[in-house]
Amino acid sequence: MKKSPEDSQGRVILNINPYQRTYEWRSIIYDKYGRLLYYENERGTVNSTLFETEYPYKTGHIDNPYGLSELDTEYDQDYKAGDIITEENKPLEGLLILDYDYTGDAYTYCYASRRTGEWVYNTAESYKRDRISIEEKYTERVASVKI
Numbered sequence: 001m002k003k004s005p006e007d008s009q010g011r012v013i014l015n016i017n018p019y020q021r022t023y024e025w026r027s028i029i030y031d032k033y034g035r036l037l038y039y040e041n042e043r044g045t046v047n048s049t050l051f052e053t054e055y056p057y058k059t060g061h062i063d064n065p066y067g068l069s070e071l072d073t074e075y076d077q078d079y080k081a082g083d084i085i086t087e088e089n090k091p092l093e094g095l096l097i098l099d100y101d102y103t104g105d106a107y108t109y110c111y112a113s114r115r116t117g118e119w120v121y122n123t124a125e126s127y128k129r130d131r132i133s134i135e136e137k138y139t140e141r142v143a144s145v146k147i
Contacts, residue, residue, distance in 0.1 A: 001055035085138040
């Protein structure tokens with residue numbers, strides 16, 4: 001399942017619980033040949049209606065999703081979604097990482113600032129930039145939030 005037809009990342013449903021109306025899922029990525037591979041170890045359980053709303057594009061059927069291979073990445077990103085990162089000597093302003101796109105090697109982020117002891121950010125206003133630029137400039141992981 002994908003968010004849009006152009007996406008190279010998505011989720012595969014591992015198990016369906018009809019009584020609780022939930023799906024157990026795991027993240028996948030499509031390689032350049034169209035094969036599916038598990039991407040990272042991101043997994044979870046979510047309400048089936050919410051899942052189908054967020055991932056409306058079904059791209060196929062896998063008889064045994066447990067047989068998929070892990071993606072062997074060429075490089076690893078330093079930050080995960082929910083990390084707040086800052087420059088070395090600027091502890092009150094930084095970025096909240098919203099997502100990492102492996103195929104584009106880029107982070108999606110929004111600006112964050114620390115006010116009265118709490119981090120303030122607006123996820124509706126997001127930006128995208130290459131991984132290397134972000135990791136070279138923002139070297140300190142100062143907090144992690146649930147997004």
